Amino acid sequence: DAMVIQNPRYQVTQFGKPVTLSCSQTLNHNVMYWYQQKSSQAPKLLFHYYDKDFNNEADTPDNFQSRRPNTSFCFLDIRSPGLGDAAMYLCATSRGDPEQFFGPGTRLTVL
Amino acid sequence: AQRVTQPEKLLSVFKGAPVELKCNYSYSGSPELFWxxxxxxxxxxxxxxxxxxxxxxxxxxxxxxxxxxxxxxxPFAQEEDSAMYYCALSANSGGSNYKLTFGKGTLLTVNP
Structure with a gap:
């Protein structure tokens, strides 16, 4: 089945220790998104790639970076995680139309 | 800026009862809405x-x-409808660049 895969499903890191979350897709979609979702809150868009073009949201902290080495993979790098960065991180893809396809998410814990 | 409001955080109904999950939005353009x-x-x-x-x-x-x-x-809720429901608005930020703005979600529980 074509799908969006996120690894790992659960990630524990230490305060200030860089961490990378991974997303891959077999849908061959040209757009990939990263969302942060904290408990009882709406998913919040951090940034997205349209093909190789990176689009950062204005309020995304500089601590969050992303890489998209090819169509299939996209990474979320958190350079110095703080306690406030503990959240569910969702990856999504689209064909360049409004409908998005989501991965299962990675739950990040910061100790 | 666009905004999506789901006023109910929790909604509980009995099986077979009608259910309505509310969603309101604000957006200056022509919206595309999703659940x-x-x-x-x-x-x-x-x-x-x-x-x-x-x-x-x-x-x-x-x-x-x-x-x-x-x-x-x-019209008639089923137990398998129990889930978290998010209303979302899609805004076109240029070309084929679409972004979703989500509401905070409503947790629906359908009781037997």
Whole structure:
């Protein structure tokens, strides 16, 4: 089945220790998104790639970076995680139309 | 800027009862509205979108531009409908660049 895969499903890191979350897709979609979702809150868009073009949201902290080495993979790098960065991180893809396809998410814990 | 409001954090109904999950939005352009659903331990997935005007799993939603609402309705709720429901608005930020703004979600519980 074509799908969006996120690894790992659960990630524990230490305060200030860089961490990378991974997303891959077999849908061959040209757009990939990263969302942060904290408990009882709406998913919040951090940034997205349209093909190789990176689009950062204005309020995304500089601590969050992303890489998209090819169509299939996209990474979320958190350079110095703080306690406030503990959240569910969702990856999504689209064909360049409004409908998005989501991965299962990675739950990040910061100790 | 766009905003999506789901006024009910929790909604509990009995099996067979009608259910309505409320969604209001604010957006200066022409909106495209969606309902996404997340069942327990599953990924967020599209339930329906307003332009398709489909009924999915017995759910319907009508876009009311006058009231800026997109409420989700089902005449007879089933236990398997228990899930978190998110209303989302898609704004075109240029070309084929679409971004979703989500509401905070409503947790629907259908009791036997």
């Amino acid at each position: 996404y659903v997340q069942y327990s331990r599953q990924r967020l997935q599209l339930l329906l979108r307003h332009i398709s005007r489909e009924s999915i799993k017995g759910f319907t939603a009508d876009l009311n531009k006058g009231e800026t609402s997109f409420h989700l309705k089902k």
